[in-house]
Amino acid sequence: MYPIVKPILCGIAALFFLLPSRLSASPPDKALIFGVLPYLSTSQMMAQLTPLAKRIERALGREVVMISAPDFISFVDRTSKGEYDLVLTAPHMARLAQIQDGWQPVVQSGQKLAAVFLVRRESPFLAMADLRGTTMAIGNRHSMTYFLTAKTLADNGITVDEDIEIVECSTFSNVPQSVFLGEVDVGATPVFLWDTWQYVNAAQHDQLRELFRTKPAAPNFFIMASPKTDTMTIRLLFDSLSSYQDNRAGREFFQTSQIISFLPVDESAMKDIDPYLQILLEPK
Numbered sequence: 001m002y003p004i005v006k007p008i009l010c011g012i013a014a015l016f017f018l019l020p021s022r023l024s025a026s027p028p029d030k031a032l033i034f035g036v037l038p039y040l041s042t043s044q045m046m047a048q049l050t051p052l053a054k055r056i057e058r059a060l061g062r063e064v065v066m067i068s069a070p071d072f073i074s075f076v077d078r079t080s081k082g083e084y085d086l087v088l089t090a091p092h093m094a095r096l097a098q099i100q101d102g103w104q105p106v107v108q109s110g111q112k113l114a115a116v117f118l119v120r121r122e123s124p125f126l127a128m129a130d131l132r133g134t135t136m137a138i139g140n141r142h143s144m145t146y147f148l149t150a151k152t153l154a155d156n157g158i159t160v161d162e163d164i165e166i167v168e169c170s171t172f173s174n175v176p177q178s179v180f181l182g183e184v185d186v187g188a189t190p191v192f193l194w195d196t197w198q199y200v201n202a203a204q205h206d207q208l209r210e211l212f213r214t215k216p217a218a219p220n221f222f223i224m225a226s227p228k229t230d231t232m233t234i235r236l237l238f239d240s241l242s243s244y245q246d247n248r249a250g251r252e253f254f255q256t257s258q259i260i261s262f263l264p265v266d267e268s269a270m271k272d273i274d275p276y277l278q279i280l281l282e283p284k
Helices: 042-060 072-080 091-101 144-155 174-180 191-195 202-207 231-242 248-257 267-272 274-279
Strands: 032-036 064-067 086-089 104-109 115-120 135-138 165-168 186-190 208-213 222-225
Touching: 032 042, 032 072, 042 064, 042 086, 042 231, 042 248, 072 086, 072 091, 086 091, 091 104, 091 144, 091 222, 091 267, 091 274, 104 231, 104 267, 115 144, 115 174, 115 191, 135 144, 135 174, 144 186, 144 274, 174 186, 174 191, 174 202, 174 208, 186 191, 202 208, 222 231, 267 274
Parallel strands: 032 064, 032 086, 135 165, 135 186
Antiparallel strands: 086 222, 104 222, 115 186, 115 208
């Protein structure tokens, strides 16, 4: 159904299985399977999302097992096949799951998606036009960050794979490291990873600088429930997640993850995501 791309990896391979307290390939019976888009490394995902999994456990009275996939397209395929009960996913993947397979929106993040272009501090690049003939690290060609990156380059007369060489990293958090180590000339990654500094150590951050950032395009994340989920479960999830910011644990979670908040899903915003579906679907 979907194209398969062999990425040029820079960094650790994407995670396969994530659980709130342990790693396992055999989730317990009747546990809720929480699919997580592989946008960070295993340890980073565990640190960030364990509090969220525990919140869902308390809301539903069920054990929650976090499971991901080796790459974006595998995650999309597994979502489509119903291998997850609930997913934390990217906006274009959420929209595809909704219109193609009947997945039900629960909440969207208060955080907005945008991309930032990073270069080494001493590099000669001062404007987008300077990037012609360079190498660029990105997180994944099937991400909206890549779509925004390619569009920004095109708006400046630069065509990917012709005027600039694209190098795919295993996760977005590997992009700044790749620039820092001199493996590429420039990197494009979601702004929240750069702005929080959480996944860029002080030495890296001091040696990198921001060249450009795109305008926000859509909510960065959606939580979606599978088509088989009943109305009561969705209501319990919504009530719990939308009120998570009302206590200290929730505020700490939102600050650490930079998801900002969980909000009711704006259906008009969902429709605005439709142009981005092209990066997931096979060319006609």
